[in-house]
Amino acid sequence: MRPRNPFVMDCGVFTTNYREDMAIIHHPGAKLKVLAVIAFFLVFPFMVGPYYVSVANLIGIAIIGAIGLNILVGFTGQISIGHGAFMGVGAYAAGILTATLGLSFWIALPVGGLVAALIGGLFGVPSLRLKGLYLAIATLAAQVIIEFVIVHWPALTRGPAGMVLPAPTIGGITLDDDTSFYYLILIITLAAIVFALNLFRTRTGRAFMAVRDRDLAAAVMGINIFKYKVTAFAVSSFYAGVAGALWGHYLGVISPEHFTIHVSILYLAMIIVGGLGSVMGAIYGACFMTLLPIVLRELADAFGRSFGGLTHVMLSMQEAVFGLLIILFLIFEPDGLAKMWRNVKNYFKLWPFSY
Amino acid sequence: MAPQLVIDGLTLHFGGVTALAGIYQEVNRGEILAVIGPNGAGKTSLLNCISGLYRPSGGRIVFEDREITRLPPHRRAELGIGRTFQNIELFKHMTVLENLMLGRHVRMSSGLFSGGLYWGRARREEEQHRRRIEEIIDFLEIEGIRHKAVGTLAYGLQKRVELGRALALEPQLLLLDEPMAGMNLEEKEDMARFILDVAEEWGTTMILIEHDMGVVMDISDRVTVLDFGRKLAEGTPEEIQRNPLVIKAYLGKH
Ligand SMILES: Nc1ncnc2c1ncn2[C@@H]1O[C@H](COP(=O)(O)OP(=O)(O)OP(=O)(O)O)[C@@H](O)[C@H]1O
Ligand SMILES: [Mg+2]
Numbered sequence: 001m002r003p004r005n006p007f008v009m010d011c012g013v014f015t016t017n018y019r020e021d022m023a024i025i026h027h028p029g030a031k032l033k034v035l036a037v038i039a040f041f042l043v044f045p046f047m048v049g050p051y052y053v054s055v056a057n058l059i060g061i062a063i064i065g066a067i068g069l070n071i072l073v074g075f076t077g078q079i080s081i082g083h084g085a086f087m088g089v090g091a092y093a094a095g096i097l098t099a100t101l102g103l104s105f106w107i108a109l110p111v112g113g114l115v116a117a118l119i120g121g122l123f124g125v126p127s128l129r130l131k132g133l134y135l136a137i138a139t140l141a142a143q144v145i146i147e148f149v150i151v152h153w154p155a156l157t158r159g160p161a162g163m164v165l166p167a168p169t170i171g172g173i174t175l176d177d178d179t180s181f182y183y184l185i186l187i188i189t190l191a192a193i194v195f196a197l198n199l200f201r202t203r204t205g206r207a208f209m210a211v212r213d214r215d216l217a218a219a220v221m222g223i224n225i226f227k228y229k230v231t232a233f234a235v236s237s238f239y240a241g242v243a244g245a246l247w248g249h250y251l252g253v254i255s256p257e258h259f260t261i262h263v264s265i266l267y268l269a270m271i272i273v274g275g276l277g278s279v280m281g282a283i284y285g286a287c288f289m290t291l292l293p294i295v296l297r298e299l300a301d302a303f304g305r306s307f308g309g310l311t312h313v314m315l316s317m318q319e320a321v322f323g324l325l326i327i328l329f330l331i332f333e334p335d336g337l338a339k340m341w342r343n344v345k346n347y348f349k350l351w352p353f354s355y
Numbered sequence: 356m357a358p359q360l361v362i363d364g365l366t367l368h369f370g371g372v373t374a375l376a377g378i379y380q381e382v383n384r385g386e387i388l389a390v391i392g393p394n395g396a397g398k399t400s401l402l403n404c405i406s407g408l409y410r411p412s413g414g415r416i417v418f419e420d421r422e423i424t425r426l427p428p429h430r431r432a433e434l435g436i437g438r439t440f441q442n443i444e445l446f447k448h449m450t451v452l453e454n455l456m457l458g459r460h461v462r463m464s465s466g467l468f469s470g471g472l473y474w475g476r477a478r479r480e481e482e483q484h485r486r487r488i489e490e491i492i493d494f495l496e497i498e499g500i501r502h503k504a505v506g507t508l509a510y511g512l513q514k515r516v517e518l519g520r521a522l523a524l525e526p527q528l529l530l531l532d533e534p535m536a537g538m539n540l541e542e543k544e545d546m547a548r549f550i551l552d553v554a555e556e557w558g559t560t561m562i563l564i565e566h567d568m569g570v571v572m573d574i575s576d577r578v579t580v581l582d583f584g585r586k587l588a589e590g591t592p593e594e595i596q597r598n599p600l601v602i603k604a605y606l607g608k609h
Binding site: 021022195196198201207210214217222 | 406407408427428429432433437438440444445446447448449453456457458460461463464465466467469470471472473477480481482485520524
């Protein structure tokens with residue numbers, strides 16, 4: 001590689017063959033950056049206390065779920081208000097395998113994803129006929145039906161009381177604390193990101209986007225619209241199922257309350273705030289929406305200490321702040337955090353000649 | 356040799372409107388057939404029936420000895436029927452390359468898993484088809500814009516990219532709905548040259564809708580005239596130019 005003068009700006013990278021041109025990461029510098037980020041996450045648990053590790057774990061799980069929802073909503077253009085329920089399907093399927101049947105977590109995790117994919121694909125069938133609001137209502141029905149089944153089939157799910165799930169073990173090590181679980185979540189999150197990035201530079205992912213942008217043109221290109229819509233539902237639900245199974249085994253308990261419509265809406269908020277149709281957007285959105293309530297609570301605590309009694313008021317304002325933020329994003333930056341971040345980067349790439 | 360495409364008694368109604376009224380048309384392998392007619396004559400409807408976007412109310416369409424009247428559009432694309440649209444139907448947020456790669460969908464086979472893993476077959480396939488796409492890019496002289504989002508391109512270039520996307524499918528039969536509409540003279544000449552080159556290099560059969568009679572006379576082998584969903588006349592460009600019915604239909608409008 002030719003040495004680079006650090007005082008000269010990137011003027012653009014010229015590629016010399018298709019393989020380079022088609023790579024996810026173009027800049028040689030960016031490759032280093034990715035390695036540095038991964039290295040950072042490998043040592044992260046040693047730099048902070050267990051509380052922040054647990055926050056990171058929740059973010060990782062949210063990233064997996066948000067990428068899944070973005071595959072369906074942002075990339076394929078199908079709306080879903082049932083994502084939380086599909087997470088529940090994965091969590092319960094995996095939980096029944098480990099807690100009730102005593103099977104290994106390493107079997108239960110992928111099976112949980114697959115069961116969710118199956119159910120999700122099934123509820124995706126109406127997408128052949130339904131669009132927009134009507135499809136939204138159909139997926140809402142999925143949410144309601146799945147919640148109903150979880151609550152009313154105690155023989156399988158223990159009903160409203162919920163299930164206690166065992167910690168996964170690997171080679172004699174039990175993953176029963178935040179740090180050990182951290183690495184499991186890190187690996188699966190990375191795999192989920194890389195799979196999605198690859199998907200959208202190859203045939204199936206392009207077909208998803210074609211279905212989103214122009215149904216008719218897609219059909220004329222030879223894309224079987226129905227097949228790809230249902231596939232998108234299945235892939236999205238697989239991600240949801242894996243996220244749900246991970247979450248359940250991380251928390252150690254699952255109950256119907258973990259997978260309500262609030263969760264579905266929270267995930268929709270993540271991809272809207274982060275950026276629809278962007279893998280990075282799902283990541284930013286997951287971070288943002290997981291961190292926001294934590295930051296708000298800390299602020300509330302801080303204020304509460306100085307002005308007694310305010311904590312309560314501030315906590316109850318959380319929901320309002322949440323809603324307000326989503327509305328502001330919808331109005332001012334519909335492309336989400338991913339777009340804002342790109343703008344910031346572009347600004348500095350040209351700086352000081354930004355204008 | 357049997358015609359490549361036979362349209363027999365094709366009828367299409369929209370409520371009370373008859374868009375096509377019992378059209379019979381043969382299209383021979385390798386020819387350029389122009390379809391002309393006044394606005395609302397049913398030209399686009401005819402292409403939509405051939406590519407499967409409209410379900411005809413009656414009649415049959417036989418492509419390469421196979422009845423396709425009831426096949427869904429994506430199956431017809433698999434059989435080698437490609438097309439462009441009167442109002443450009445590109446994927447505007449995607450780059451030129453992505454649009455062209457989408458055009459190759461039916462020629463590729465990698466699925467969800469190999470794609471997501473980008474390992475072995477999917478990767479080889481992407482690279483190999485990228486090479487084919489580059490040939491089309493060279494052919495259409497759009498090297499400079501391959502990474503540009505299509506929505507940012509000038510209208511004439513978009514029309515060219517849409518032709519490229521249809522060519523990427525390697526069609527046996529190519530349906531072109533007003534590929535030169537809204538272009539200036541120079542762009543029209545370029546497009547006419549590309550169409551003739553496609554016919555020469557790949558021997559692709561083409562059905563071409565065009566309003567510019569000069570262009571029609573220059574590049575088509577045969578011409579069919581539609582008026583109010585009926586076929587008014589068919590023949591060589593010279594015959595059509597002299598046909599009194601055609602003259603009357605056109606003069607009647609203006
Ligand atoms: N989707 C549709 N729904 C209702 N009516 C339609 C539809 N498509 C076409 N028509 C009607 O069918 C008739 C033929 O339309 P078509 O678009 O095929 O004409 P055309 O020859 O392509 O005209 P132009 O030169 O303006 O493109 C018109 O009367 C039109 O209004
Ligand atoms: Mg038309």
